[in-house]
Amino acid sequence: MIRVSRVAGILMMSLMMVGCGKKVTRISSDSTTDLSGRWNDTDSRLVAEEMLRDCLNSAWYYTYQAQKKTPTVIVGSVKNKSHEHIDAETFTKDMERALTNSGKVEFVASKGEREELRDEKADQATNASVETRKQAGEESGAELMLIGSINSIVDKEGSKSVVFYQINMELVQIESGRKLWIGDKKIKKYISKNAVTF
Amino acid sequence: MASHPRSGAALAGAAFLSLLLAGCANRGLTRFDSISKQASTQDYAAAARFLAKERATLYGSQSTLLYYMDVGLLYHYGAAYDSSIVYLTRAVNLQDELYARSVTNEAASLLVNDNVRPYRGRSYEIVWLHLFLAFDYLALDRTDDARIEMRQAEIFLNEVKRKAGSDGKAYRDDPTFRAFSALVYEALGERDDAAIAIYAAVKSLRQRKQPVPPGMAAYAWRLLDAEDRPDDIRELDLQPPSTKPARTPGTGELVVVGELGRSPALGETSFWGTWVRDGVMVYSYKDASGKVVSQALPAPGLPASAYQGRGSTRSGTTLHIKWAMPSLREVPSRSQGMQVNVEGAGTVAGETWGDTRALLAQDLDEGRTALLTRTVIRVAARTLAAEKAKSEMQTSNPIVNLLLSLGTDALADQLEQADVRMWFLLPRALSVARVSVPAGAASVQWGAQGDDGRIVRSETRETPVKAGKTRFVFFNSIK
Numbered sequence: 001m002i003r004v005s006r007v008a009g010i011l012m013m014s015l016m017m018v019g020c021g022k023k024v025t026r027i028s029s030d031s032t033t034d035l036s037g038r039w040n041d042t043d044s045r046l047v048a049e050e051m052l053r054d055c056l057n058s059a060w061y062y063t064y065q066a067q068k069k070t071p072t073v074i075v076g077s078v079k080n081k082s083h084e085h086i087d088a089e090t091f092t093k094d095m096e097r098a099l100t101n102s103g104k105v106e107f108v109a110s111k112g113e114r115e116e117l118r119d120e121k122a123d124q125a126t127n128a129s130v131e132t133r134k135q136a137g138e139e140s141g142a143e144l145m146l147i148g149s150i151n152s153i154v155d156k157e158g159s160k161s162v163v164f165y166q167i168n169m170e171l172v173q174i175e176s177g178r179k180l181w182i183g184d185k186k187i188k189k190y191i192s193k194n195a196v197t198f
Numbered sequence: 199m200a201s202h203p204r205s206g207a208a209l210a211g212a213a214f215l216s217l218l219l220a221g222c223a224n225r226g227l228t229r230f231d232s233i234s235k236q237a238s239t240q241d242y243a244a245a246a247r248f249l250a251k252e253r254a255t256l257y258g259s260q261s262t263l264l265y266y267m268d269v270g271l272l273y274h275y276g277a278a279y280d281s282s283i284v285y286l287t288r289a290v291n292l293q294d295e296l297y298a299r300s301v302t303n304e305a306a307s308l309l310v311n312d313n314v315r316p317y318r319g320r321s322y323e324i325v326w327l328h329l330f331l332a333f334d335y336l337a338l339d340r341t342d343d344a345r346i347e348m349r350q351a352e353i354f355l356n357e358v359k360r361k362a363g364s365d366g367k368a369y370r371d372d373p374t375f376r377a378f379s380a381l382v383y384e385a386l387g388e389r390d391d392a393a394i395a396i397y398a399a400v401k402s403l404r405q406r407k408q409p410v411p412p413g414m415a416a417y418a419w420r421l422l423d424a425e426d427r428p429d430d431i432r433e434l435d436l437q438p439p440s441t442k443p444a445r446t447p448g449t450g451e452l453v454v455v456g457e458l459g460r461s462p463a464l465g466e467t468s469f470w471g472t473w474v475r476d477g478v479m480v481y482s483y484k485d486a487s488g489k490v491v492s493q494a495l496p497a498p499g500l501p502a503s504a505y506q507g508r509g510s511t512r513s514g515t516t517l518h519i520k521w522a523m524p525s526l527r528e529v530p531s532r533s534q535g536m537q538v539n540v541e542g543a544g545t546v547a548g549e550t551w552g553d554t555r556a557l558l559a560q561d562l563d564e565g566r567t568a569l570l571t572r573t574v575i576r577v578a579a580r581t582l583a584a585e586k587a588k589s590e591m592q593t594s595n596p597i598v599n600l601l602l603s604l605g606t607d608a609l610a611d612q613l614e615q616a617d618v619r620m621w622f623l624l625p626r627a628l629s630v631a632r633v634s635v636p637a638g639a640a641s642v643q644w645g646a647q648g649d650d651g652r653i654v655r656s657e658t659r660e661t662p663v664k665a666g667k668t669r670f671v672f673f674n675s676i677k
Contacts, residue, residue, distance in 0.1 A: 080342060083349040154353050157360065159297065194298045 037191035039086045039150075039165065047167050047185045048094030055146075055171060056104050060180035072106045073099060073171075074142035082152035082165065095146065108142045144180065145172050159193045225313065226618035229256045230463050233268065234529075237623060237676060242276030261317045261619055263292050267327060271623045275457070275674050279334040286331045290350070293319055293327070308576050311522075312617035321358050322557040323621045325351050325372045332382065333455065336670035341385050348379040348395075368564050371402040374552030374628060377414055380421065381453055385668035393425040400434045408556075413549040413630070415439075450663035452633045454538045454548070457674035458646055459531025459626030461554040464562075464618035470520035472607060473497055474600065476513040486527040514596030515588050518607035521577045522616040523569065526559060531626045532654050533646040533675040538631040541641045548629035555626060577614070584610045625676055637665035646675030 027033070032042045055061075064071050075095050078088045092110075100107045109117060117139075124133050148169035155162045164186065171181040232252065236245035246269050249256065257265040270285030296318045306314045319327065328351035335343040355371060362368035376399035383392035396418040403410045410418075416439035422430045423438075465486025473479045474497060482492040536548035584606050591602045640663050645653040655675035663669050 080346070083346060083353060085343060085346055156353060156357055158357075197298045197300050198302060 034189075037161075037163065037189055039082070039084050041090065043165070043187055044086075044091045044094050047187070048091060048098050051167065051169050051183050051185050052095060052098040052102065054183050055169070055181050056102055058181045058183075060171065061104065070104075070106050071144055072108055072140055072142045073144045073146060074108050075099070075110060076145045076147040078147070078169075079149040082150045083154055084152065086150060088150075091150070099146075106140065108140050114139065141174075143174060145174050146170070147172060159195045161191045163189045163191065165189075225256065225258060225261070226464065226616075226620075227466060230618075230622060232256060233623065234460075237272065237275075240676070242272045243278065246272040246276070246281075260314065263289055263296065263319055264317050264619055264621065266292060267319070267323070267621050268623050271330060271621070274330055274334055274672075275676060277337070277672075279337045282334045283331065286327060286334065289319075289327055290331065293324060308572065309579060310613050311576065311615045312572065313615055313619070315617075317619045320558075320561045320620065321354075321369050322372060322554075322561060323624070324354055325375050326554075326621070326624060328354070329375050329378060332378070333670070333672055336382070337672050339669065341382060341668075344382050345386060348375075348382055351375055352379070365564075367560075369557070369560055371398060372557075373399040373402040373406075373408075376402060377417075377551050377630075378628075380417070381668070381670075384421070385453075385670075389421065389425060393421045393427060393430075396421050397427075397430050397434065400436070404434060411549045411551060413632075414551060446634075448637055448665050449634050450637050450665055451668045452540060452543075452635050452640060452642065452661065452663060453668060453670045454536075454546075454631045454633065454642065454644065455670065455672050456536035456548050456629035456631075456644070456646060457625035457672065457676065458533040458536060458629055460529045460676060461622050461624040461626050462529050462558055463527045463622040464524040464558075464616075464620050465527030466522050466616040466618055467525040468520065468522035468614070468616070470518070470611065473517045474603075475515050475517070476596065477600075486525040510592040510594050511596060511599070512592065514599030514603065515592060516600070516603040516607055517581075518584065518603070518610065519577065519581050520611050520614045521573050522614050523573060524562070524616040524618045526555075526562060529622070529626075532648050532677050533626075534649050535647040535651075536629045536631065536673070536675075537645050537647060538633060539643040539645075540633050540635050543633050543635045543640075546631045546633050548631040550627045551630050552628040553626065554624050558620070580610050580613065623676075625674065635663050637663055639663075642671060644673040646673075 030045075034040065034042070061071070075092050078092055078095075080086045080088050096107065096110075099105055108114075118136070121134050121136050125136070128134075146169060148167060151166045151168070153164045153166075155164075165188075167185045167187075169183050169185075170179050172179050233245070233249065233256070236248050239245070249265065249269050249272070253265055266285045266289035270282045270289060273279070273282035273285060296316055300316075303315050328347040332344040332347035332351075335341070335347065351372075355375075358368075359370045362370045376395050380392045380395035380399065383389070383395055396414075399414065400410050400418045415436055418434065419431060419436040419438055422428075422434075422436070465488070466484070467486050468484045469482070471479070471481035477497055478494050479497045480492065480494045482490055484490045535550075537545055538548065539545045588603050588606050591606075593599055593602070640661050641658065642661055643656070643658045645656040648654045654677065657673055659671065659673075661669055661671050
């Protein structure tokens with residue numbers, strides 16, 4: 001009798017210990033994962049790729065192509081007007097990656113990055129050898145700028161909510177201020193939570 | 199002495215449990231005393247460290263939300279805005295996760311008390327949680343992030359309003375939050391959203407039949423007029439302000455927010471009464487401040503049959519009942535108003551835009567029926583269980599009966615505790631002063647005033663102001 005209860009006790013303890021461990025599994029960075037229903041890396045990546053695809057297949061690009069010119073683009077600010085703290089840098093970096101990898105446009109460094117490069121050139125002017133020194137005033141100026149905003153609408157009732165994201169992007173000619181392309185991407189998520197647990 | 203066969207074991211069990219429960223003081227009350235003492239030193243970083251050290255004792259596992267809120271707010275008061283954001287954001291995330299209710303916890307709360315349920319925050323506290331997160335972002339000049347907090351609070355308020363339905367007494371909107379969100383939207387150049395927010399602020403005050411602060415009314419008129427909304431101006435009965443704000447080129451705006459005084463807290467009001475059969479009847483009442491009133495009366499005797507035969511008697515046994523409810527506990531505040539002096543812009547008096555006392559009183563009022571129902575169910579279940587236990591332990595000796603009954607009653611009393619958890623570290627009032635200042639570094643002299651107009655705390659700070667921009671700056675006098 002004592003032996004049976006001891007075995008049962010050990011089994012129970014083992015079961016309890018199983019639940020205490022932390023398990024980490026590596027998954028592909030391309031996989032789609034949704035845990036909280038909030039904006040996540042998958043949204044950022046998919047929106048950036050789809051919008052850039054749409055952008056580079058639009059009329060303005062063929063005009064450049066016909067003139068045998070490669071447009072030089074810079075990613076400007078993406079304003080977060082949603083209800084979530086979204087890391088805009090992740091999104092703009094996804095945009096930059098999609099632009100660069102397309103091979104269809106030339107891409108220049110962002111404002112912050114350019115400032116860092118200028119600091120480096122200023123440092124080289126003093127410390128680097130004449131042969132290897134990089135000159136100031138030789139940067140490629142961007143012709144086009146991508147700017148945009150992330151907006152959201154939330155409809156919530158009890159444990160259920162629908163979140164609608166709309167990402168608006170515009171490609172603007174820096175010199176003239178003309179808008180060459182306007183695109184948007186919409187994401188709708190239905191989120192339901194458990195109202196009761198044990 | 200012919201004792202009941204189970205009485206010895208039961209007595210030992212009751213004594214053991216009493217010892218176990220002796221340490222179960224109401225954490226909510228202990229927390230108020232400890233934290234108030236720490237916070238009164240105005241060394242908020244030390245107070246936050248104290249909470250981290252004493253977390254298990256002061257909060258336990260069911261008040262994690264409150265812990266994050268308290269620590270976050272202490273960091274905010276100490277101007278450690280980055281740290282405050284970390285803790286207040288944890289609180290926001292946890293509050294979202296606490297949506298699901300545990301059947302086990304809910305059932306346990308009906309047998310033990312409401313403190314066994316995780317603290318989910320009062321509705322106005324959740325709105326102010328977002329408000330203080332927005333304040334942190336504004337202090338760091340991250341107005342875009344402050345807007346996100348305003349939007350999250352709006353979503354929360356929409357849900358609160360939906361749940362309130364047609365209940366006129368319920369907390370449905372928060373004029374303080376709305377007025378501040380108008381300032382945030384305006385600072386971002388989103389005047390349409392600002393107009394909607396200030397409309398909601400004034401409408402909410404009108405619906406509650408509360409006075410609209412003159413500065414807020416003037417601000418509402420200007421925003422609504424600029425957005426061409428004459429119908430709203432008429433509906434809210436707003437008059438054109440006598441003075442126009444002087445925003446000249448080369449100037450920016452300083453919005454000075456003063457966090458003043460101490461929020462009222464919750465105390466425990468309890469009643470307990472004992473009828474010692476064949477002895478006395480004692481009843482006591484303790485109010486929220488801890489004052490106890492007791493009275494003892496001789497109790498009628500038992501019929502002769504109660505002493506005869508069956509090897510046991512009801513003589514010496516007790517009928518005991520206790521219930522405890524939270525009630526508003528006033529906390530005196532020395533800081534009643536504020537004044538701001540900016541070099542080159544003169545002195546401006548602050549205007550109160552929010553009062554946590556009114557919010558807490560409304561919250562208690564709104565939840566009273568539900569709380570009373572839960573308390574009645576809990577007290578009835580516990581009294582019946584205690585009576586059953588006493589009847590099982592009954593002996594033929596009235597003295598032993600009395601000791602066993604008192605032990606059981608003491609045990610039951612330990613369980614009856616009011617849920618007095620709340621975010622009492624909030625200030626009593628939020629005061630606002632708007633000053634137009636020349637662009638550059640503004641030297642802001644701030645003073646919190648007492649009832650008699652005397653300065654109870656002052657501080658001077660340099661704040662950068664850009665032309666055409668709004669800069670928010672926060673001061674506090676939590677005393």
